[in-house]
Amino acid sequence: MVEIRELSKSYGRRTALDKVSLSVSQGAIFGLVGPRGAGKTTLLKILATLAAPSAGDAFVAGLSVVNEPLRVRRQVGYLPSDFGVYPDQTCAEYIAFFAACYGVPPKERATLAADLLQLVDLYHHKDTPANRLTPAMRHRLGIARVLAHDPRVLLLDEPLARLDPRARVEVRALLQELSSMGKTVLLTVPNLAEVQDLCTHAALLQAGRIAQTGPLQDILAATPPYRTIAVKFLGDVRLAMNLIKAAHGVVDVQPFPPPPTSSDAPAGVALLKELRVTFDGAYADASALLRTLMHSGVQVVSFAED
Amino acid sequence: MRAPNLKLPNFQLSPILVKEMGGRMRSAQAYTALTIYLAVASSLAVLIYLVGVSGSPRTVGGTSGVGQVVFYFLVGMQLLLVIFVAPAFAAGAVSFERENKTFDVLRTTPLTPAQIVRAKLIAALGFTLLLLFATLPLFSLAFLLGGVEPRQLIIALCGVLASALLYTLLALYLSARFKTTVGAMLSTYAVVLGIVVGIPLAALIGVSTVDRALVAVYSPLLNRLLNTALIAVISLSPISAIAASEIFFGTSGELWTLTPGAAGIGLLLTLPSPFLILTSVYLAASALLYALTVRRLARIEQQ
Structure with missing residues (x-):
């Protein structure tokens, strides 16, 4: 579902990614693990077509992020680690707005927003202004938003950060449910301990390079979790x-x-x-x-x- | 959960446009601004009318001077709106998205930079146009009193609308360049005031300086060339362009062209009327700014 080939990204003299190659199969929950500055967010941004690679290419559902960025955007849903909401929109309007951006017909938007808010357990907040939600609830709203256009690949940057323990359990359950629906999930985490009961596969990133990749059990067996x-x-x-x-x-x-x-x-x-x-x-x-x-x-x- | 049907219909309003217009018109501020603007414009126009009529002879055409004052006052109000209010609607269009951390998410949608810029432009310009057109019925007072021709309204409307477009696009472009809305807003006002006040002022100072320097070698041709250059330069400011066009129209009856120093001897240079120069230069500059703003957003995507 996601194929990354010799991907490099430099910001001036600083190399954020250095010839990274990865393969993620459909339905996998793939963890990109590494300390801050390892290149995890840069990799997700390239897959979300928010940044252009300096060299190499990546393919989402067979589409090149370099040559077909607009078509790639229909296949991916990107959730940044820190994102804002529009102060003048309710939760339902927020979802409906992004559904409209992806061309979902007007008649389907209200039902879609209700379904998605139900999925992330925010339906009772559908008329609440989005900027009045707690950070954990806003995060769940973000996950609902990335699902608005029914993407095949979810790119989630630090989805478990800043969540209270209960919210973490809920988000984990939600990601597993999405995986069972056939969605491919790529998420970033700072250490393996956070995802050992969640991810099916992982890659350890260090200073822009892949140190190790494969099924999570193999990595855990070879590496003590950070x-x-x-x-x-x-x-x-x-x-x-x-x-x-x-x-x-x-x-x-x-x-x-x-x-x-x-x-x-x-x-x-x-x-x-x-x-x-x-x-x-x-x-x-x-x-x-x-x-x-x-x-x-x-x-x-x-x-x-x- | 149902999979949505992603087939795009043939015609659909931009979701950004719908969101921006909806958000703006939903707030009480929009109606407050419209009410205050109309209340101030109509009360002052009526006040001018009452003061003017009380001192005018009660004959046919006796109130034409009052009609002209009301007309120029309303045009001035519209220009003030375009200079001070229109940029404020667009200066936060992109920078606020960045400050609010919504821009990255918006950029991951299939909307192109051109679609985003167009929607933001129409949304910002839409409200300015609403305010401008809301005052049009007040112009009937000026026409009722006489002394103003409908062709004069063409001059004013061309200048005001072209200025509204350019200053909104300028604010939008600077909003895409600056990281903060305050920075975008301040720089927009600096540039707009530079154009509106700075250019005619600099032209007048420049021409009078050159005039004084050339007093020893006075030549009618040189003088006429200087005047032509002055008219061309002051045509870049809406206040001086509209004022000059109205004056030339009032004296010569020519709407589209003017000939500086036509009564003199030697080479006659015919120029388009200042409002035409302003409109064409502003439309060209607007097209350029639109392209630059789209390019700027596309460039951000490559960073």
Whole structure:
């Protein structure tokens, strides 16, 4: 259903994707796993025809994203990790608007919106302004929106992020239901632990390259699932990053959110910094990392698995 | 869940146009703006009429001066609307989508950049046109009082409509270029005021400076060429173009052309009337801005 061939994408000198090749079969729930900056979102954007590849090509239902982007758009439904809604539309109008954008006839739009809102358990909010929904409900509305034109492939960027535990369970169940309906689902997640009971296949992306791909069980057998550790501290970010990078079991470390500029901080107030550590070591390794940080003068405020 | 029928009918209104127009007309702001604009325009027109009529002789044609004042006042109101209000309707058209994080989702639909730009343009221009045409019945007051010819309305309408189109497209283009609506709005007003006030002002200063410099070598031909250049340049501003066209029409009765210094000696340069220059230049610039806006949206897609 999705065929990616030697796909590369560069932004100036930075390479976001480097000759990525993948194949996703129909009905699969395929997880693109990797830390921030690995190229997951870029890959989804190329498949959604929002970005043009620098080299290579990708095919959705046999259609090239390079040569037939408008036809590809009818085959895919893309849900960005962070998206807005129109403040002057109700939930039903929001779905009906996107159905209209895809050419669904006017007579069918109201029924379609009702069906989709029912599917994502938002029917009782059909007349609620879309911008008044909670983030979790808005996310479900987004999933309903991507289904408005009955696409064959769903591209979901971090669909489980920012959801409360109950909403996560609901979205997982919804994705499995969609997969059973024959939809192919490509989703991005920061670590394998999040999708081990959801995905059928996965690819591990690191620095724009595929480190490993195949059925999820094979990947799990070969690779211990990554965990993300959030480290909040006071002090020098560069020192903390160097110490973390050198520790055993660390796959990647990224500032979260990006460090603020000095002008943002009131004079004399120490800023709390946060690093997200992609970790595949044992608990003893995590403990050793924490000790190293504290003994090296980094004032750790919290150290927890995300 | 039923699979929707994706066959496109032969004719369908753009969903963006329907959404934008529906959203705008659904809000109380639209009706408030329309009511305030009409109330101000009609009360001031009636006030001018009452003040003017009380001091005019009660003879046939005695109120023609009042009719002209009412006419020019209404044209001025329309120009103010086009200069200050029309860009505001379009300046957020694309930048707001970006700020609101709805643009990426919109771009994944099969709508082409040209379809998006067209729908946004019609939606923004539609409301401006509604405001403009709502004041047309007030012009009957001017015609009732006399002193104004229907042909003068052609001059005013051409200038106002061409300006509405250009300034809306300018706002739309800058909205596609700028990341924030505030940035798009401020830059649009800067450019529009530059055109409306800056160009005629610069032309007048330039011509008087050159005039003074050439006083020693005065030649009628040079003087006429300068005047022709001045008329061509001031034709780029709707206020000066409409005013000049109305004045030339009033003095010579010529609607379509004018000949600067026709009474003088030597080479006579006949120009199209300033409102015609304005309309044709603005239409050409509008076509260019439309193409640039579409290209800009298409370029974003390649980033």
